[in-house]
Amino acid sequence: MDDRSRSVLVLTNVSDVTADAVLRVLAGRRVPVVRLDPGTDLHGGASLTAAYRADGQRGTLRTSSRELDLTAVRSVWVRRPSPYQGPPDLDGQDRRFAAAQAFWGAGGILASLPGAHYVNHPWDNRAAEYKPAQLATAQHCGFRVPPTLITDDEREAREFAAGNAGGTVYKPVWHTPHEVDGQPRTVWVREVRGPELTEAVTACPHLFQAKVPKAFDTRVTAVGDRLFGARIDSPDLDWRYRQDRMRCSPIDVPVPVAEAVARYLAAFRLTFGAFDFAVTDGGTWQFLECNPNGQWAWQPPDITDRIAHAIADRLEGNHDT
Template sequence: MSQGPVLVVTNLDDPTADLVIRELHDRDVPVVRLDSGDFPYALSVAATITTDGVGGTLSTPSRTADLASVRSLYYRRPSGFSYPHLAEDDRRFAVAQARFGLGGIIASLPGCRYVNHPHRIADAEYKPSGLAAAAAAGFRLPATRITSDPESAREFIKTHGPAIYKPLAAPLYRVDGVACTVEVGEVTVEDIDERVAGTVHLFQQRVDKVGDARVTVIGDQVFPVRIDCDLLDWRTDYDRLTYSVPDLPPGTGPALAAYLTHFGLVFGAFDFAIDREGRWWFLECNPSGQWAWLEPETGLPMLAAMADLLERTTDDH
């Protein structure tokens, strides 16, 4: 096992990464933190590819990582490449070279444990793929319709209502300069008009829930947390949440493992709705989801588990 650094790839404002880096420092594990979006202004690469694999260096103003000795890579939430000084065509060219060049190097480190591999994260972020994998793993799913046809959407809501709408991805919006996202919300037949034909939408039967669960899997460890509130989407107001540690329903552990294996992940943040009969309904799995705020609320040793995984004190896989 390499005794080299842990590479943490994320943006500057990432409190979860801050906690993990502090824990690794306390263990005397070397860490190199970088944001791929800093390339090429505050990040440079000099790599070679031989029969031994990828070698060379990644350098920031304060750290240099030997690519051949990186023990693990924690891929969190890096910002995008940006070349604001270039004309549009030149900018597209430069961004493509950075994405496939630097991105390809980061994704090809020999002997490195990825948490998670950026290509596997990209695969798992497609919601239809995640729902199909969840069904194959044995999870219970709400009735779901993915469509750009207004009549298909109306028919689904009539058959399976009450229904909710979810975005298939969550790009950042700015309204009057304020960052916001499209929230999960209830939808009725009357809400559907021809604008639905403009893109693809995800509609789902609303679970008559009494609670939610966030189940965080870190390597071989599973951390279930029940979240109670009166909100449709608990992420809209954290101050109204209460937490407890539940038992997993029978069969959930193997299903979690099957899902992660399908996508080649070693970490996942799973969300479930819990109905009045105590049944858990799969909603989604975020391969880069948040988890650190749950430890002080529950006492679950999640930070230590993540540091163990990155330090590679656990069995290699």
């Protein structure tokens, strides 16, 4: 099959403007693209079939406008698809059952397309999302990591906080949807003090970290071996809290940090990663986290455009692995 006729499959929700930036680049290159939100589209007229026979694997994705041979998919970009929730006309146990079958069935098919290049593979994304695994891997790969404690023990939390003369911050180990009085709320990174560490800590694991005396933050967006650094100056401990008050500008990534990024991506088998660092007055880059599927279109247009083209290159097939 002529590789130019093979399609890029983009798995994301209909409101994903970050994906739109890359799709515009692919459209300009005349690369065939099929966009699918499996969590919703498979209940709205789309269908997915896979067959496993002695002569090999076959499959078909049908949407309202396309019929895609799954063996003709050159790459899959796993962006931000909606969760599998089951058909809206079902409820209770029936809907939960259908959602689970869709997750393991449709999700399994889309994660096992023969010959397709994944950015990133969904199973690698999931493995790389665990904060404890991130911290352990970051240390192994040569990053500087602030002293960190993950615990559900009140005494351990208090002792850890007491030992950090520069302060202690709390951050969730996972961004679980949270509501207050029926309104969605985000749990931001915030500083905590000893009296706040009560027996409520025992309810679940909490992540505490020594506060970094930072001069500024950085975001490094990695697409394969191409790194895009952005310096972030913000009045807030967590720059995401009020992005309208932050300033963002390009910054070079130090060679030791770039080398550690390469080792980290290899350890988790990632093509893409959004790395966050706190940089001290002395110029030390302290690793905070890596989101294997992080947002990047909020950065200045010149950085965003270069990232979009780098991802398009990977999806089109301009990569070594």
